[in-house]
Amino acid sequence: MGVLSWTVEQADRRTVVRLDGFFALPDVPSVRGVLLKCLAECPSAxxxxxxxxxxxxxxxxxxxxAVVRSTAAWPAVPLLLAGATDEVAAALRRSGAGAELPIFGSLADALESDGVxxxxxxxxxxxxxxxxxAEARRLAMDACAAWNLERLSPAAAVVVxxxxxxxxxxxxTALEVTIAYRGAYLHLSVTDGSPEPPRLSAEPTAEGGRGLLLVDSFASGWGVLPVPDGKAIWATLPTR
Structure with a gap:
C-alpha cells in the first residue's frame, strides 16, 4: 500500500482532486485542508x-x-465523490458520507453532472x-458592471x-481576491498566508479598516475557512 498523495487539476470550471494511495487517520488534516482550499477558490464544483x-x-x-458541514453557512461549491472501488464505496456507506454527498460511479459521470x-x-x-x-475595489466594481449587477456595486466595493x-x-502576506457570480449570490473571498483569524476592528483608515463589522452589516453571510497555507475570508451578497 502506497502512501497517500494527491493532485489538483482543472477541468473546465471544475476542480478535480485525485487521491491516490492508502488513506489513514494521520492523513485526514491534510486532505481536509486541500479540499477547503479548493472550495475557497470557488469553482463550479x-x-x-x-x-x-x-x-x-x-x-x-x-x-x-465534515468539510461539507464546515462550508454549509455559505452558498458552498458542490463537493462530489467519484470512482470509488467496491471496497471504498462500502466504507463510504458505513461512514454516512453517502447520505450527505453525491457519489458517482466514474469521474466522467461526475464531470457531466449538473452543479451549482x-x-x-x-x-x-x-x-x-x-x-x-483600492485595486480590489476596482475589481469588484468592474465585475458588477460586467455582470449587470450594478445595484450591488456599492456593497461589493465596501465588502471587498x-x-x-x-x-x-x-x-x-500576498493575497488572492476571488469574485464569483453563482445563481442567487455574489461570492467574494480573500485568501492570505496567515493562519491567524481576522481581527474585528472599527478603526477607520483612508482605504478602509472600518472593520469586519461593516462586512457583517452588508453581507448576507461571511466567515473564515482554514487552508493549508493560511486562510480564506469569504462573504456573500444576494443578487435577487
Missing part, C-alpha cells in the same frame, strides 16, 4: 476522484461530510500594500475593500 484510493476504514472518509451554476469568476493577486484595497484591508494590515 470540486470533484474528488477516489479510483486510486484504499482506506484504513470508514472513519477516515467522514472527512468529506457558476456564471462568471474573476481573480486578482495582490501584494499587501496600501494600494491593495474591508476584507483586503484587514488581510493586508494583519496578515501582511
Amino acid at each position: 470540486v470533484v474528488v476522484d477516489l479510483s486510486g484510493l484504499t482506506v484504513s476504514g470508514p472513519t477516515v472518509l467522514t472527512v468529506f461530510s 451554476h457558476l456564471r462568471a469568476r474573476l481573480r486578482l493577486h495582490l501584494e499587501p500594500t496600501a494600494d491593495a484595497p 475593500t474591508e476584507l483586503v484591508d484587514n488581510a493586508a494590515r494583519h496578515a501582511g
Whole structure:
C-alpha cells in the first residue's frame, strides 16, 4: 500500500482532486485542508476522484461530510465523490458520507453532472500594500458592471475593500481576491498566508479598516475557512 498523495487539476470550471494511495487517520488534516482550499477558490464544483484510493476504514472518509458541514453557512461549491472501488464505496456507506454527498460511479459521470451554476469568476493577486484595497475595489466594481449587477456595486466595493484591508494590515502576506457570480449570490473571498483569524476592528483608515463589522452589516453571510497555507475570508451578497 502506497502512501497517500494527491493532485489538483482543472477541468473546465471544475476542480478535480485525485487521491491516490492508502488513506489513514494521520492523513485526514491534510486532505481536509486541500479540499477547503479548493472550495475557497470557488469553482463550479470540486470533484474528488477516489479510483486510486484504499482506506484504513470508514472513519477516515467522514472527512468529506465534515468539510461539507464546515462550508454549509455559505452558498458552498458542490463537493462530489467519484470512482470509488467496491471496497471504498462500502466504507463510504458505513461512514454516512453517502447520505450527505453525491457519489458517482466514474469521474466522467461526475464531470457531466449538473452543479451549482457558476456564471462568471474573476481573480486578482495582490501584494499587501496600501494600494491593495483600492485595486480590489476596482475589481469588484468592474465585475458588477460586467455582470449587470450594478445595484450591488456599492456593497461589493465596501465588502471587498474591508476584507483586503484587514488581510493586508494583519496578515501582511500576498493575497488572492476571488469574485464569483453563482445563481442567487455574489461570492467574494480573500485568501492570505496567515493562519491567524481576522481581527474585528472599527478603526477607520483612508482605504478602509472600518472593520469586519461593516462586512457583517452588508453581507448576507461571511466567515473564515482554514487552508493549508493560511486562510480564506469569504462573504456573500444576494443578487435577487
